[in-house]
Amino acid sequence: MINVIKIIVADIKRLSVNVVAMVVIIGLTVIPCLYAWFNILSNWDPYGPDATKNLQVAVASSDQGIVIGNYELNVGEIIISNLKENTTIGWVFTDTAQEAISGVYSGKYYAALVIDEEFSADMISFLGGEIENPVITYYENDKKNAIAPKITGKVKTAIEREVDHAFVGTMAEVLLNASEYFATLNEQGNITGQGIEKLEQLDSDLNGLIAILDSYIALSDAADSITEAGQAVADSAGSITSLAGQMAENAQNTGATAQADIQKLKDEIDKKVGDINSKFSNVDASIATINNALNGISFGNIDTSQLQSEINSIQKAWKDEEGKGLYQMLVDAKDFIPGADAQQIYLATVAQIDGEVSNLTTDLNNLVSASAKTEAEFNEAKEKLTKDVATVLADTKTVRDDYLNKISPLEQTAINSASSTITELEKLLNYNAQSIDLVIDNLENYADLINQSKETLVKSRDEAVEMEQQLANLIADIKGVSDNEAYQKFMTLVQSDPELLSDFISSPVDISDEYIYPVANNGSMTAPFYIVLSIWVGALIMSTILKTSVKDTSGMENVKNWQCFVGRFFTTFVIGQIQTIITVLGAFLFVGIQCQHYFLFWLACAWTSFVYSLLLYSFAYSFGNIGEALSVILMVIQVAGAGGTFPIEVLPKVFQVLYKFMPFNYSMNAVRECIGGFYENTYQRCMLTLIVYVVIAVFIGVVLYHPFKILNEKIEHSKEKSGILL
Known part of the structure; x- marks a missing residue:
């Protein structure tokens, strides 16, 4: 060693x-x-947003869009709009596809995404029975850097996610908005309940028409009876047409009356809102007076006459001797607030204010009693009264905001829903009237009927039977759906926010990240x-x-x-x-x-x-x-x-x-x-x-x-x- x-x-x-x-x-x-x-x-941190946002990726949309009914759909524009809020990559939105592609070749951009002209049309091609996959062409410059393509490769996943979200969300929103037709309510129930009675009458008339056609076929060999039978059929069909037209006219008149009644109700409620706001303003003025009076009193120098007068004024405006006033008006308005939970919260707030208003008299009496004791007890009682006055002011403001923001907007929604219901029923009845007119046209020329063969008459009769069966199935389906518990739940669902539901449907899963041994x-x-x-x-x-x-x-x-x-x-x-x-x-x-x-x-x-x-x-x-x-x-x-x-x-x-x-x-x-x-x-x-x-x-x-x-x-x-x- x-x-x-x-x-x-x-x-x-x-x-x-x-x-x-x-x-x-x-x-x-x-x-x-x-x-x-x-x-x-x-x-x-080369993979973080602060770094990857410097990698430029071009995006160009050539999508021409498409019109579905009255709805214009351009998925390309939706994708562009969503990507503008995405900061993980340095998106560059070019005016043309050629500009984006040329930038990739020159090395100006690491990659480029070009949305096809028929992208929106191909997205809904399944509606026509011939499915065409929509195309987004991804251009990538692998020569520029070894790692950059791996990072920009995330672009393809991001775009696919945006496309799926845009398509599913848009389709869901359109369908849910359309579903409001079935959930529109009026005095007779929903639109299905309103129309079933008319449809059943139409079904009965069609059965009568079929019976006449059966008789006409049986008598087709008797030339003398053909004219009379044809006239009977035409008259019956004409009555059906007249009935359908009358139904449509009644629907228009009823709709106009219903809209006028709902508008009248809205005007009355708006007046009630105005009255409530006026009473609330008086309460606010009284509270301001109480605060000024409280600021002017001190131990040994107290005059509660003005305080007593203003508190009495507030309590009288809130609830008079008969129990009426702001309190009862607010309680009566709870039915306009959607959702049982929201109603309970609203009523709890009103009840809370009721107790707080009652406490003001108790607080004033305690203040008067404390003025004959120590200054500390007087200040404590004064602080308690001041705090309760502020609480009343804050809670009345909350109730007033709920009243304005939640109740009044629902009135116009009800008017729009009723108008939509009436319009749809009118279309249904007019459609059936036009269908029956076709039958009348075939029966009005008696001479032609006489010349028709028995096979042709049988064919006409079969078509009428098929029409009646379809109508009977429709009635049965509507009745079955209306009484179904799932239907009732669906009605509740579609009456909520379609945009919120479409967001959920397009992205139903929320990934919860749970990092094990996280590294910063x-x-x-x-x-x-x-x-x-x-x-x-x-x-x-x-x-x-x-x-x-x-x-x-x-x-x-x-x-x-x-x-x-x-x-x-x-x-x-x-x-x-x-x-x-x-x-x-x-x-x-x-x-x-x-x-x-x-x-x-x-x-x-x-x-x-x-x-x-x-x-x-x-x-x-x-x-x-x-x-x-x-x-x-x-x-x-x-x-x-x-x-x-x-x-x-x-x-x-x-x-x-x-x-x-x-x-x-x-x-x-x-x-x-x-x-x-x-x-x-x-x-x-x-x-x-x-x-x-x-x-x-x-x-x-x-x-x-x-x-x-x-x-x-x-x-x-x-x-x-x-x-x-x-």
Whole structure:
């Protein structure tokens, strides 16, 4: 052991008196840390919105749009509008598709998306029975950068999501708006209940028409009876047409009357709203007077006459002796608020105000009583009255806002719904009247009927039967749906906000992110790889620059190989630890990486530095230049296949096999535990596994030194003869 100490002391003396050597040592301690810091900073957050928004991707829409009924749909414009709010990519919206494509070819844009001219039409092509897939052409410049296409590749997913959301949301909103037709209510129930009676009458008349046609067919051979039967049929059909027309006219008259009644009701409610606002204004004025009066009184100087007068005024406006006033008006208005829960909240607020108004008299009496006691009790009673007055003012404002914002808008909605219902019923009745007119046209010419064959009459009769069956099925379906519990729930659903429902249908699932061992940024994620790599690089440089063999053994007796190995390694070890502490402190203080266990982080790095320094030192000590080359090869293999940048599962099979033998694997996992958080004994297991490489290093340096000594001497001799190699 004495010889080991002598070698260490001799190395320290030689370094301390040699300026050039000290400069080299300082350089050795700084270079690895710079390598780690700058690599971590360059990878700090390349996939975050602040970085990716600088990648320009062109978007152009050639979509011509389409009209569905009265609804104009242009999915291309919807996509453009949504992407303008998306800040994850630097979207550039060009005027033409050619401009976007040319920008990709020139390298101005990393990628481009071009929406086809028939995009909207193809989106709804399924309605026509011939499905055409809508097309968005994605252009990508792979030559410009290796990683950028992977980032901009997220564009395709974003666009697909926007298209799905726009299409499903728009279709759902249109369908839900249309469904309001079935949910429109009036005095007779919904539109289905209003029309069933008329439809049943029409069905009865059609059955009568069919019976007449049956009779007419039976008498078709009797020429004398044909004219009379034809006239009967025409008269019956005419009565049906007249009935249908009358039904349509009645629907118009009833609709006009219903609209007038609803408008009259709205005018009355608007007047009630005005009355309530007037009463609320009086209450506000009284509260303001009470506040002014309260500000003017003090202990020993109290006049409550004005306070009593204004409180009486508020209580009378709120509820008179018969229980009427603002209170009853607000209670009566609860039926206009949609939803049982909302009504309960509203009534609770009104009841709360009722109690607060009653408390004002109690507060005033307490104030008068306190004026005859201490000043502290008087101030407390005054503060209580002031606070309750402010509470009344705040709560009455809440009720007034609810009244204006929730009740009045519902009145106009009811008018619009009734108008829509009447219009749809009128269309239904006019349609059936026109259908029956076609039957009349076939019956009015008696001479032609006489000439028709019996087969033609049977065909006409069958068509009438089919029409009656369809009408009967329609009536049965409407009755069945109206009485169905699911229908009632559906009516409640479609009467709510169609836009809100369409948003839910287009995006029904909300992904809840639950991050396990969260890491703040990509720089902290890559820090284990670059710090471990910098430690290896530092050890590699030392094994290349520092001499490993001990030439001067003067003053030493019986020097053994293991003593030289351990003694000379001390310098490498110290420099490696200095490299490590500088790298770790810089990562914390300068770069600012995430870390949950600072001391254990440093301990993992220090232990890694010891293992790597010893391993690479042993390579150079026993194998010479071959060992240095082996150190480089091991570094290259680990950089490519240790899972530092890409998951090991996506790498070629050879790296997956070598992965468990790489020291980088265990060092990085130990450091990752300190950054993201511990899992069971992963940290300890990684640290202990590195001992295997310590054993390998000692075996190489102590046991294999002599077998390779002759080979190393021959290699050194050949290098010197070359005159070029060091």
